[in-house]
Amino acid sequence: MAPANAATLVESEVDLPPAARAAVVDALLADSREHDAPPRWSLDLSVVVHPELARQLTDRLAAAVDQSFEAWWICRLALAGRISAAAPAALTIALDDRLPSWARRQAIAVVTELGSAPERSALLDGLKLDPDADPDDELRAGLLDGLYPQHMTITRLLPFVTRPRRLHFIGAYQKFLRDFPARVPNADLPELLTWARATLQPQFSVESRRWLSDLWVRIAAHAVGASDDPAVRGSLAELLVYLAGHIRRVRWALDTAQRRHLAVAVAARLDEHRWPVLLQLELVTADDIDWLTEAIDDERATGHDVLARCLQRLIAPPAPPDDEQDIDEQETDDRPDRTALQAAISAARQNLAAWTDIPIALVPPNQPEPLLSCDLTARRNWSLLTAEEQREVLDRGLEYVTGHSPDPSLWLGKTSVGLDVVRDWSGVYLLTTLARHAPERLGDLPLTTWARWAPAIANAWAYGNTDLLGDLVELAPTEAKAEIRTAVQTALDSRAEWRRTPLYEYFARNLVPELAAILTQRRYPDDQNADVLAFLIEHDPDVAVVAARSVANDDNSQLSRAANRHLAHADTSGTINRLLNEPTPPWVFLELLEGLPLDTVDDGSLADLTRLLLGRLAHADPPPETEGSFDSPTQREARMCNHAVERMAMRGLVTELKVLADGQPFHAQTLIRHHLRQARQAAAGKAQARVDPTGLLDLLGRSDLRLIRNSADLISALLDHLDDLQHELSRNNGFRDLWSPNGKNLGSEDDITDWLRRRLTDQLGRDRVILAREPQVERIAVKGSGTRIDLTAGAPTNTVPAGVAEAIVEAKLVTNDEVPTALRDQLVQRYLAATSQRHGIYLVYWIPPEQRTSGSRKYADKQELLDDMRRWATEVAPQFDVRVYVLDVSWPKR
Incomplete structure (x- = not known):
């Protein structure tokens, strides 16, 4: 069997005899070993399990597998066949830090699921999980997911549950943290709740509290189901008390009696000033008024005063309009985040240096708003401040900026920052806030203050409202603007990596000479160097051409490829002469060719x-x-x-x-x-004589007239005629052209597209718009080949001089697995970008699930499909102008 065909045979899920299955396994392993066959996560390898699979795998493992692709396939086959004999060799693969984590994770799964107790113990003791060995926590996830709770105690597990090394990497460890609380047995809950309560202690950093917040909620939500157990209920109540202020509006999945027992337990742990916690956590609701009345009448009830305050709030009549502000202020005072803000403001009154804690307190620990947003008034907790407090925050912030000198050594040249740096940059975010809401106040800043803060302004990271940094510089005096420009140039020189910033964009023309020099040195990683060139192209195309010539060599790097493409676009004549007359390496030839307009x-x-x-x-x-x-x-x-x-x-x-x-x-x-x-x-169209006035009146009387001036007009004309074809299909029996006479079989994608081309040509006129398909010697598959452009449209433009309007149409049947990816991967990347075009139509032929032979129910709703298609088109805009259309080709319901 040809190795390349093995995966396709498995995908077909054909029922094979044992000997044939063994041959397929041999072919799979040969393909992975000799041709680096990549992992195929979606394959169900159980279809090739056979009686001799254990011998087949162990014979291969005896040869000491050290190739990552083969190791992955062997381990996946072992898991599919439950081959415990593969566990010893899988342990060796799992501990081999030369192999990538995606291959080792499969070996970890073999050991944890199929291995013996000594093998699992050896894995737990020998697996390295330090940042160098496991930077994305993928190995940690495989280990914990496989061992807990069957083979690992909660006591042994919890030290492994640490902050993800890459908070924004959505991988296996993030999935483990999301699913892990629901897997915890009831017997382990008291210890888990005690651990969760301990993580809320003040010594834990803000960064740690952020990633833990979701985990806390999931642990608590799982524990409420077992809260009838007094040991669980007590620990859960302790956690919920401290959880208040970190979460809001969580509906616990428990019955009324359970919720009330838990409410009493929480009330017993609250003083009378924190009674709103019960309402905030929705442990007490308006449905509990009668129960609260009875509980308060019972003098022995624990948390008596707290429950009484809750009842008082629930039965209070609606406040009249004049009192609404007072009630809002009272509710604001009750919120835990308000307490933290008041503490920060009080501290700033005593010590102006403590003002930097106020911007941090404006961001709740469990909210996604980062600490680097440029508008303090847009941070979540700003609304908790009264108008007077808001003014005080800005006034004291301006005093702080005037008297404080930032410390560039904290952040200059650094690739990561901590809260000390965020505090140092808080003054910048105060200035950008004033730039938006009170720009006149910046006029009172002394030039010495601008000079001290110029390095921080130039280096501060910005997350939201990034345009405010440019607005701030625009408002700065001329001398201050020069200081900031110098600081930006210094920052550029000090950084070991390239990352676009709002102020790089603002001072782009000033930075062009330095960036051109940096580019010739190839100071940054390859992809960043390529973006530097793109930056130069955007802001100074002439300098970009010179820079591109200096780096456009034959090394096939991303930078060289980008440089060659730009040179081809900027110097079309010289590029063609080079292609015709000079020997050129194949990869350079391609980049020059595809870059030609x-x-x-x-x-x-x-x-x-x-x-x-x-x-x-x-x-x-x-x-x-x-x-x-x-x-x-x-x-x-x-x-x-x-x-x-x-x-x-x-x-x-x-x-x-x-x-x-x-x-x-x-x-x-x-x-x-x-x-x-x-x-x-x-x-013939070019040779046609100009239309005289009489002919023009006749032309204007035609209903299908289109004055096509550019490619966008051409797309609009095509979409209008698609509407006509939709009417023909749905109302005038046009669907019969596409279906078999008995209505059971719809034509293939290619058949429908051929019909579409013929009908559009008839409607638009052969002499006005040319619709063509790439030639294809034979049909590759019923569903469409996916390796040629479906339709190209071209028309002469009604301009002087005349040009050519062009568009590419990519069509898919709704049952095609590539529907979600074809707009970007095929239409944009393979066709439009490769041919230097930007206008296209993404067309999906839709039929309802009951008419699909594949059994697929994906996109049963046409509107849902159209909404997704519009979103995909938005993702590639404005660089590419892609319009979308859903053509209903279904057999009408009788």
Whole structure:
């Protein structure tokens, strides 16, 4: 069996005899070992389990597997077949820190699920989980997920539950933290609740409290189900008391009696000033008025005064309008975050240096708003302050800024920051807040203050309202602006990595010379160097051309590729001469070719370039049809060759195309003949005489008139005619063209697209809009090949001079698995970007689930599909103008 076919056979889930299954397993392992076959997470490998699988895997493991792809496949097969004999070798793989974590995690799963107690113990003791060995906590997740609770006690587990090393990395450890509380047995809950309560102690940092907040809530929510146990209830009540202020509006999944018992336990742990906690946690509600009355009448009830205050609030009549402000203030005073804010304000009154704690207190510990937002008034807890307190925060903040000098040594050249730096930058966020809400107050700042704060302004990280940094600089005096510019240049020189900032954008013209020099040094990682070049292209294209020439070499780096593409776009004539006359490495040739804006190339150069591409295509071996073959160099060159021939056809270059066809191989002649008809139509359109006044009146009387000035107009015309075709399908029996006579079988994607092309051509007129498909020797699959452009549309523009409006249409049947990804991966990346176009239509042929032979129920609702398609189009805008359309091709319901 060919190794490359093995995964496809498994995917088909064909029921095979044992000998054939063994052959498939051999092929899978050979493909992973010899061709680096990547992991296929969605495959159900149980279909190849056979009686001799244990021997087959252990024989291979005896050879000391050290290749990551093969290790992954072996471990997945062992898990599918429950092969415990593979556990000793899997332990070796799991502890091999030369292998990537995604391969080792599968080995960890083999040991934890199938291994013996000594093997699990060896894994627990030997697995390194330090930051260098496990930077993303993937190994930690595999270990804990596999061992707890069957093979690990809660006491042994809890020291492993630590802050994720990458808080914004959504991986296996984040999933473990989300799911872990629900897996905890009731017997372990008291110890878990005590641990959770301990993590709320003040010595834990703000960063730690943020990641723990969601975990606290899940632990508490799980524990309420077991709160009938007095040991659980007591520990849970302690946790909930301290949880107040970190969470809000959590509805606990417990019955009324359970909730009331828990409310009494919490009330017993509150003093009379913290009674709102019961209401905040919704442990006491309006449904409890009668119960509260009885509980208060019972003098022996614990938490008597707290419950009485709750009852008083619940039965209080609505306040009249004049009293609404007083009630709002009373409720504000009751909120725990308000207490923290008041403490910070009081501390600032005693010591002005403590003002920096106020901006931090404006962000609740469990809220996603970061501490780096540029508008203090937009932070969540700003609304907890009275108007007088808000003024005081700004006034004292301005005093703090005037008297304080930031310490650049805390953050200059650093790639990560802590709360000490955030405090040092709080003055910057105060200034940006004033820039938006009270810009006149910045006029009173002395120049010495601007000079002291210039380094902080230049270096402060910004999360929200980042435009305020530019607004602040715009409001600064001329001398202060110069100080900030110098500080920005210093920051650029000191940083070991490139990251765009609002002030880099603001001072872009001043930074261009330095960035050009940095680029020639290749100071940053490759992808960051490429973005520096993109920054130069945006802000000074002329300097960018010079910089691109200095870094455009043959090393196939991301920077070199970007430089070559820019040079091709900026110097079209020179690039074509280089391609025609100079030996060029294949990867450089491709970047130069794909960077060419063919619409600006003159007719003669376009013909010369097309001849070159046809010649190269004739001598290239066609790549095998594989999952990634569409992006192979040969396929990319072939696409550009087809695009060049198509461009010549749209210009009506009939004679030039005929000359090119002479002496070409059969497939090249087929390609040219396919486009010659389009070229003749375009040439005829160019030769048509101008319309006289009488003819113009006749033209204006036509209902299908479109004055196409650009590609956007062309798309609008196509969408209007799609509406007409939808009416034809739904109301005029047009659907019968697409279905079998008995209504059981719908045509393939290609069949529907061919029908669509014919009908659009009939409606639009063959002499006005050219609709074409890339030639294809044979149909690859019923569902569509996915390796050619579905439709290209071209039309002469109604402009002087006349141009060519172009669009690409990508169509998918709703049952196609690529519907969610095809807009970006195929239409944008494979077609529009590769051919230097930006206008396209993403079209999905929709049928209801009951008419789908695949059984898929994905996107049963047309509107849901259209909403998702619009969102996908928004994600690639404005660089690409992609319109979306859902065409209902279903057999009408009788």
